[in-house]
Amino acid sequence: MVTVLGSCVAVTMFNPRFGLAAICHGMLPKSHGARQPGAKPEELFRYLDHAIPVMIERFSRLGLPPAEVEVKMFGGGNVIDLGGPAQNDRLIGDANIAKARKLLQAAGFQIKAQNVGGTRGCKILFNTQTGEVLHKHLSQREAIPNNLP
Numbered sequence: 001m002v003t004v005l006g007s008c009v010a011v012t013m014f015n016p017r018f019g020l021a022a023i024c025h026g027m028l029p030k031s032h033g034a035r036q037p038g039a040k041p042e043e044l045f046r047y048l049d050h051a052i053p054v055m056i057e058r059f060s061r062l063g064l065p066p067a068e069v070e071v072k073m074f075g076g077g078n079v080i081d082l083g084g085p086a087q088n089d090r091l092i093g094d095a096n097i098a099k100a101r102k103l104l105q106a107a108g109f110q111i112k113a114q115n116v117g118g119t120r121g122c123k124i125l126f127n128t129q130t131g132e133v134l135h136k137h138l139s140q141r142e143a144i145p146n147n148l149p
Contacts, residue, residue, distance in 0.1 A: 001128060004138070005075030006121040007092040009048060009100050013055055014070045014131030021128035022058065024051035028092065029099035048096060052103040066108040072133050073100055073114040074124050093117065 003010055003025050013022045026048035044050040059069050076097035097116045104111060115122070115135050125134040 001126040002123065003126075004121060004123045006077055006079040007075070007096060009073060009075045009093075009096040009116065010124055010126075011048075011052060011055070011100055011104070012070075012072045012074075012126050012131070012133055013059060014072075014128075015059065015064055015068055016070065016131060017068065018062070018064075019129065020059070020062070020064075021126070021131065022055045023126050023128075024048070024055060026051050026096055026100065029095045048099045048103065052100060053107075056103075056107045056109070066110070069109060070112045070131050071104060071109050072131075073097075073104075073111050073116055074133065074135055075122060076100075076116040077118050077121050079119065079121060 001023050003023070005025070007027075009026045011024050011026070014020065024045065027046040029047070030049050031044055031047035045054070076093040078091045078093040094117070101111070113133070118137070121138040123136045123138060127133070
């Protein structure tokens with residue numbers, strides 16, 4: 001699996017004993033009003049407060065305790081600033097990192113490896129067969145333009 005992250009956070013989970021793997025690419029920390037009537041269920045996976053609990057539940061349903069799941073986290077660069085007071089989740093990258101850590105910690109999961117924060121995006125390659133994650137920071141030339149449709 002390959003994904004490019006700016007302020008988004010990717011969390012990978014891997015169980016080496018059974019070779020089970022999962023990844024999420026969370027765009028925002030909280031779903032807020034995304035659960036409105038008519039919303040597509042798959043759109044909820046954009047939000048860390050939905051995607052991470054689903055991943056945790058799927059591994060738990062198989063009887064795997066948190067200690068048997070390798071968790072890694074990437075992204076969360078502060079590439080978007082919404083303005084306003086700093087305490088109001090104005091930096092999306094920081095808010096995504098904090099939410100992911102809180103959800104994982106509350107469920108008893110330890111983060112084995114991480115490369116989060118900063119001011120640049122990154123590209124990761126998650127090998128779902130081995131759990132290995134390759135990580136590369138993007139240069140300014142590789143940055144995603146702000147004017148995408």
